[in-house]
Amino acid sequence: MKLLDGKKCAESLIADIAKKVAGYVDSGLRKPQMAIILVGTHAPSESYVKSKIATCALSGFESVLIRFPETVREDELLAKIAELNADQTTDGLIVQLPLPKHINPQQIINAIAPEKDIDGFHPTNFGRMTLGQKAFRPATAYGICKLLQYYEVPVKGKHCVVIGRSNIVGKPISIMLANDFDIGNATVTLTHIETPRQLLLDETRRADIVIVAVGIPGFITADMIKEGVVLIDVGINRLPDGKLVGDADFAAVADKCSWITPVPGGVGRMTVAALMINTLMAYQHNFN
Numbered sequence: 001m002k003l004l005d006g007k008k009c010a011e012s013l014i015a016d017i018a019k020k021v022a023g024y025v026d027s028g029l030r031k032p033q034m035a036i037i038l039v040g041t042h043a044p045s046e047s048y049v050k051s052k053i054a055t056c057a058l059s060g061f062e063s064v065l066i067r068f069p070e071t072v073r074e075d076e077l078l079a080k081i082a083e084l085n086a087d088q089t090t091d092g093l094i095v096q097l098p099l100p101k102h103i104n105p106q107q108i109i110n111a112i113a114p115e116k117d118i119d120g121f122h123p124t125n126f127g128r129m130t131l132g133q134k135a136f137r138p139a140t141a142y143g144i145c146k147l148l149q150y151y152e153v154p155v156k157g158k159h160c161v162v163i164g165r166s167n168i169v170g171k172p173i174s175i176m177l178a179n180d181f182d183i184g185n186a187t188v189t190l191t192h193i194e195t196p197r198q199l200l201l202d203e204t205r206r207a208d209i210v211i212v213a214v215g216i217p218g219f220i221t222a223d224m225i226k227e228g229v230v231l232i233d234v235g236i237n238r239l240p241d242g243k244l245v246g247d248a249d250f251a252a253v254a255d256k257c258s259w260i261t262p263v264p265g266g267v268g269r270m271t272v273a274a275l276m277i278n279t280l281m282a283y284q285h286n287f288n
């Protein structure tokens with residue numbers, strides 16, 4: 001079993017970005033800038049945003065955090081987004097999810113200028129990504145592709161089973177791996193909460209690559225996978241004792257895997273690194 005070390009890969013990608021940014025700054029240009037809108041005090045969101053701000057600093061980027069209370073109105077958020085869309089020094093803009101129940105997240109995402117949508121959640125970016133055109137790609141899915149590439153894990157022609165159909169992870173990674181460019185060309189099965197248990201097992205047991213993003217600790221057990229599988233664990237779950245674990249029972253499955261991502265230090269690190277790649281792209285006006 002070999003570890004797909006997201007920390008090491010992310011550090012390498014961020015060092016490359018920081019070098020490029022230092023070059024821009026040396027030639028008299030301003031730094032790239034990311035704006036983050038955070039509503040409320042949801043603990044995991046606080047932690048993700050902290051990590052994004054710290055990684056901006058490591059990349060040589062400016063970051064601006066804009067906080068709103070849980071009671072914020074949709075029109076107040078839309079007004080701030082319009083202001084940031086028009087601001088010349090804001091290259092990338094993210095609204096941390098989840099949002100409170102009274103706010104329609106798609107309405108908010110749709111208001112972000114596609115050329116600043118470094119999360120890749122706007123329909124323009126999602127559509128362009130699906131069609132194989134230049135786009136900001138959702139950071140977690142893009143980060144997984146970068147990690148597989150870094151470790152030269154073969155993907156072309158492999159049978160890949162994705163568990164979870166979220167717009168943030170499951171859907172975009174399925175599309176990216178099935179596409180006929182980049183790291184794609186896999187044969188992809190997308191499973192989800194309505195997939196009958198036996199069908200799920202039939203699929204995972206013959207999969208060359210399993211990508212799990214369900215948010216349930218211990219969901220993937222040793223009997224669900226074949227010997228030599230590549231296991232990408234997107235889950236970040238906090239147990240009652242404070243320990244962070246993924247969606248796989250790591251100790252039980254690791255020996256059966258050819259490659260496996262640890263949690264923490266796997267996909268989570270890559271998500272933030274991919275967001276930095278997208279921000280640099282936005283800064284370089286490299287969207288179109």
Ligand code: GUN
Nearest residue numbers: 094095096097098119139
């Ligand atoms: N919440 C969980 N993951 C993400 C992400 O990738 N982007 C944003 N904006 N919110 C999230």
